[in-house]
Amino acid sequence: MSERERNLSGSWQLNCPVLLLTTSDCVTLAHGEGGRLSRKLIQECILKTLQPVSSLCLNDAAPLPRSERPLAMTTDSYVITPLFFPGGDIGSLAVYGTVNDLAVSGARPLWLTLSLIIEEGLPLAVLERILESVAQTAAETGVQIMAGDTKVVPRGAADGLFINTAGVGELMDPVPVGPDRIQAGDELIVSGPVGQHGIAVMAVREELGVEPVPQSDSGSLFPAVENLRHKLGARVRCLRDATRGGVSAVLHEWAAASDMTLSIEERLIPVTPEVRGISELLGLDPLHIANEGTMLIAVEQGAGAEAVAELQGLPGMSGAQKIGEARERGIAAVTVRRTLGAEQPLADPLGSPLPRIC
Amino acid sequence: MSERERNLSGSWQLNCPVLLLTTSDCVTLAHGEGGRLSRKLIQECILKTLQPVSSLCLNDAAPLPRSERPLAMTTDSYVITPLFFPGGDIGSLAVYGTVNDLAVSGARPLWLTLSLIIEEGLPLAVLERILESVAQTAAETGVQIMAGDTKVVPRGAADGLFINTAGVGELMDPVPVGPDRIQAGDELIVSGPVGQHGIAVMAVREELGVEPVPQSDSGSLFPAVENLRHKLGARVRCLRDATRGGVSAVLHEWAAASDMTLSIEERLIPVTPEVRGISELLGLDPLHIANEGTMLIAVEQGAGAEAVAELQGLPGMSGAQKIGEARERGIAAVTVRRTLGAEQPLADPLGSPLPRIC
Numbered sequence A, B: 001m002s003e004r005e006r007n008l009s010g011s012w013q014l015n016c017p018v019l020l021l022t023t024s025d026c027v028t029l030a031h032g033e034g035g036r037l038s039r040k041l042i043q044e045c046i047l048k049t050l051q052p053v054s055s056l057c058l059n060d061a062a063p064l065p066r067s068e069r070p071l072a073m074t075t076d077s078y079v080i081t082p083l084f085f086p087g088g089d090i091g092s093l094a095v096y097g098t099v100n101d102l103a104v105s106g107a108r109p110l111w112l113t114l115s116l117i118i119e120e121g122l123p124l125a126v127l128e129r130i131l132e133s134v135a136q137t138a139a140e141t142g143v144q145i146m147a148g149d150t151k152v153v154p155r156g157a158a159d160g161l162f163i164n165t166a167g168v169g170e171l172m173d174p175v176p177v178g179p180d181r182i183q184a185g186d187e188l189i190v191s192g193p194v195g196q197h198g199i200a201v202m203a204v205r206e207e208l209g210v211e212p213v214p215q216s217d218s219g220s221l222f223p224a225v226e227n228l229r230h231k232l233g234a235r236v237r238c239l240r241d242a243t244r245g246g247v248s249a250v251l252h253e254w255a256a257a258s259d260m261t262l263s264i265e266e267r268l269i270p271v272t273p274e275v276r277g278i279s280e281l282l283g284l285d286p287l288h289i290a291n292e293g294t295m296l297i298a299v300e301q302g303a304g305a306e307a308v309a310e311l312q313g314l315p316g317m318s319g320a321q322k323i324g325e326a327r328e329r330g331i332a333a334v335t336v337r338r339t340l341g342a343e344q345p346l347a348d349p350l351g352s353p354l355p356r357i358c
Helices: A001-016 A036-053 A089-104 A124-141 A196-205 A223-234 A244-260 A274-282 A304-312 B005-017 B036-053 B088-103 B126-141 B196-205 B222-235 B244-260 B273-282 B304-312
Strands: A072-077 A107-119 A144-153 A161-171 A186-192 A235-243 A260-265 A295-299 A321-328 A334-337 A343-344 B069-079 B107-119 B144-153 B163-172 B188-189 B236-241 B261-263 B296-301 B320-329 B333-335 B344-345
Touching: A036 A124, A036 A144, A036 B244, A072 A089, A072 B107, A072 B261, A072 B320, A089 A107, A089 A124, A089 A235, A107 A124, A107 A223, A107 B069, A107 B163, A124 A144, A124 A161, A161 B069, A161 B107, A161 B163, A161 B244, A223 A235, A223 A295, A223 A304, A235 A244, A244 A260, A244 A295, A244 A304, A244 A334, A244 B036, A260 A343, A260 B261, A260 B344, A295 A304, A295 B163, A304 A321, A304 B107, B036 B126, B069 B088, B088 B126, B088 B163, B088 B236, B107 B126, B107 B222, B126 B144, B126 B163, B163 B188, B188 B304, B222 B236, B222 B296, B222 B304, B236 B244, B244 B261, B244 B296, B244 B333, B304 B320
Parallel strands: A072 B144, A107 A144, A144 B069, A260 A334, B107 B144, B261 B333
Antiparallel strands: A072 A161, A107 A161, A186 A295, A186 A321, A235 A295, A260 A321, A334 A343, B069 B163, B107 B163, B188 B296, B188 B320, B236 B296, B261 B320, B333 B344
8 A cells, every 4th residue: 555545545544434435425537527517516515515604606706795904815725644633634724724824914814715626536525524624614713715616636646635725804903014023122922832733743644653642733813813913902013823844934934034033942932742752752843843723923022921911811822932032133043042051043944854734 | 657757747848948857956845844945945936936926925914905896706726737738838727717717707807826736846947937927927917916825745646736826806897697697588609719728738638649739728808808898788697718618517507597598509609620620530529628718608688799799809709609599498408509400408418528627
């Protein structure tokens, strides 16, 4: 069994009770070719499942409700393997991910598009389960699915299922000014333990068999962003969900944008025992591992304690911590004071050890 | 050489002068993992190439300019193989396709997102060439690329390159009322010869070696939609680009939406000699073959001649024709009067013989 087959069957076995499926229970090429089967798949599976959270129809484009506020737009494709992981699946991830991209940009997420690239042979039960997850997550986050697209590619031309979500939201006052306006003294806060998503996906994909099973942090950041906006207003400088590349990638991007040195302290960084254990075992630094419901926040000097207190009072954010601050640019763009006391540059890796975690 | 490898190398050879590439000239997994190589790819290749038509940056979401008009939104993923075909490539197709979905919905295309799913090993020269095509097509159609995303999947997990574009446009007055309002007597018009895109892609993919090489009709429909709006106003009932499933799929969707019988005449349907020749050779009906720059239009009774004259005066639309009309629902949803005189139901195939043509 090839790695691909193992991953696919692994992902299906993980949550799908139906293992022996006939061809008619699977997506076929004809489902993607614009004829009767396409319309049947769209009407009886996709539109029906998404109906509570969508105004989808067979038209080419959907009118958006009027908005009095300025809008923002984003897009993300999701290629995660396996399709189901502890704490989520590709469907919930695709909604949370785009919701979070809008939220950290200062926008209230409102409207999403949903585009599916399906490999021929994907069981319809798997597709339905993922669409149900999309619908549930859209309902939870208050977004509407406005338009969609479905393509089917022959066996071997894609791995199971890829999803693209693009999103539009309303920018809320005040919009965070952005990382280029970070100043010396600004405080750096992380909204929860780091590295949970990447470790959860890797543990199930590589069948590490650790107990307790590490869980992804996949979830919506919008409520937390809204709370910070209400309490701190313009004292929130910028926010970013720490996805691919982890907290480290965000720090390096912000350091480059602001020309500051961003300094963090290792002992302040929240890490769960599971993530710490697996990271040490595999020689990974949790700062480089992806999150899907955890963000980095830069706030004005003096606002850090209030921001942390606010976050810690929110569901699932009790682990929020101040982890460092911005300083005038020194020798390194990002530094970390290790637990033993030495301050070192934080590596900016070429890539990461974990492909396809989102 | 597997079919996949043949398709890939075929598509690259077709237009790419660089055949012997070292690994460093190809996209690697690390280009998609959020670290330094990701930022390098995004900044030095993607942002640079798209710069003239984009306000892309490394932020999570982009603010949209204000608009006084109501908006519409759409999405499409493109999985065509080969990546380059006579008359276009996956980059131009991804822009035209989303521009056209907005145009036929009555919207002026304004803002696009661009999301890439790249297979490890794709030559950077191929990626750059496709991005240049995206930039050129965006400039031609007047759309801005507002946000982007790049994922890289391991060799074998995707076939070369998939592109998603989502789009937002301003709805223009009057917005076509839609296919559910088609009435008996409404006239059906096609904007040009049918089946050119599907035949062009198949001819190159299957190496049919026919001369002259059939060309795709891939192009923007917005100028034609705008002209019809100015000249005919609310007498345009609805429009639809006849992509997957061809003219037949649109007719069947419209017949279902309106509960009318849509009747066309075979002798009136414009077909190029190349498309006719290859279709007859392979036993295909051009009505079922995909187009990427040809639309079906329903106009009020009596407005057909004016619409056809208007279209025929536009560049590339000299082949526009009235092909039929709507009648009270008879036995069949869609009928075609064949050249020899008999009126028959037009088949509504389960799928189509041409996967991955868009």
